[in-house]
Amino acid sequence: MLWTHKDLLGLEDLNKDEIELILSTAESFKEVSTREIKKVPALRGKTVVNLFYEPSTRTRVSFEVAAKRLSADVINVAVETSSVKKGETLIDTGRNIQALKADIIVLRHNRSGSAVLLSRHLDISVVNAGDGWHEHPTQALLDIFTLKEKLGRIAGLNVTIVGDIAHSRVARSNIWGLTKLGAKVIVCAPKMLIPPDIEQMGISVSYNIDDALKNADCVNVLRMQFERDEENAFPKQLEYFKNFGITKERLRNAKKDIIIMHPGPLNRGVEMSSDVADGENSVILEQVTNGIAVRMAVLFLVSQGQMKT
Ligand code: CP
Numbered sequence: 001m002l003w004t005h006k007d008l009l010g011l012e013d014l015n016k017d018e019i020e021l022i023l024s025t026a027e028s029f030k031e032v033s034t035r036e037i038k039k040v041p042a043l044r045g046k047t048v049v050n051l052f053y054e055p056s057t058r059t060r061v062s063f064e065v066a067a068k069r070l071s072a073d074v075i076n077v078a079v080e081t082s083s084v085k086k087g088e089t090l091i092d093t094g095r096n097i098q099a100l101k102a103d104i105i106v107l108r109h110n111r112s113g114s115a116v117l118l119s120r121h122l123d124i125s126v127v128n129a130g131d132g133w134h135e136h137p138t139q140a141l142l143d144i145f146t147l148k149e150k151l152g153r154i155a156g157l158n159v160t161i162v163g164d165i166a167h168s169r170v171a172r173s174n175i176w177g178l179t180k181l182g183a184k185v186i187v188c189a190p191k192m193l194i195p196p197d198i199e200q201m202g203i204s205v206s207y208n209i210d211d212a213l214k215n216a217d218c219v220n221v222l223r224m225q226f227e228r229d230e231e232n233a234f235p236k237q238l239e240y241f242k243n244f245g246i247t248k249e250r251l252r253n254a255k256k257d258i259i260i261m262h263p264g265p266l267n268r269g270v271e272m273s274s275d276v277a278d279g280e281n282s283v284i285l286e287q288v289t290n291g292i293a294v295r296m297a298v299l300f301l302v303s304q305g306q307m308k309t
Contacts, residue, residue: 010135140173155182163222
């Protein structure tokens with residue numbers, strides 16, 4: 001199977017074979033990070049620009065590490081001190097980065113659709129590192145990669161995604177990716193945090209966390225995005241923890257070896273208790289490590305895709 005896309009904008013756009021190609025490419029890149037000299041020459045001579053309009057720790061550092069492990073040159077644009085502050089548009093900023101002969105822009109933006117918009121105006125590759133509420137494809141790919149590494153397959157698994165589904169690009173990308181690979185997905189949250197008609201994505205909805213955990217092979221626990229609660233309508237932190245928080249007590253009725261995931265950043269004592277976050281079922285830090293291999297795969301494949309378009 002050959003990769004033919006110059007960009008990675010979301011998992012909605014990809015078919016099962018393309019998702020599996022990214023995962024298998026990531027598997028072969030994972031070994032690089034175990035070497036004494038953690039580098040391969042795959043992107044030597046290429047330039048990757050991280051253009052982040054929103055705060056990020058994991059995704060930004062992970063893309064930088066991934067690009068450097070592929071021997072690319074990496075430039076991080078600090079949007080706060082860039083000409084964005086003088087009113088330059090996203091498209092003009094992108095065009096100027098292209099004129100500076102960069103090869104790949106990794107974009108995080110607070111507006112849904114920004115990565116698609118930028119990609120339409122540029123010949124160089126655009127990788128979506130999270131756009132508004134829309135998609136966060138590399139987060140979902142690293143979640144799926146970690147789950148497959150742990151359980152050996154995705155098809156037929158029961159995955160529960162709990163938390164702020166309505167505002168979550170991580171949920172949306174996971175739903176696209178997991179369902180295309182044959183997993184059964186349940187989303188669980190207070191009613192106000194579930195978008196209407198989400199069942200049309202081929203998933204089930206539960207408003208009861210104990211029911212949603214009962215048959216789950218994995219629970220992916222999302223961050224409560226209190227900063228998006230403009231109408232002050234979200235449940236309060238303690239109330240949320242009491243009704244939806246993942247605790248040792250709650251997990252007593254779940255499968256003994258249930259996989260616990262969280263994309264980060266984690267609000268301890270809100271989405272889950274610390275003993276669960278740091279406990280034996282948690283793969284939270286393995287997700288972060290696997291993000292390097294997944295992003296190496298994505299950067300490598302989109303650079304191959306440039307030659308096909
Ligand atoms: N998971 C995730 O996107 O984390 P950051 O916001 O720190 O990049």
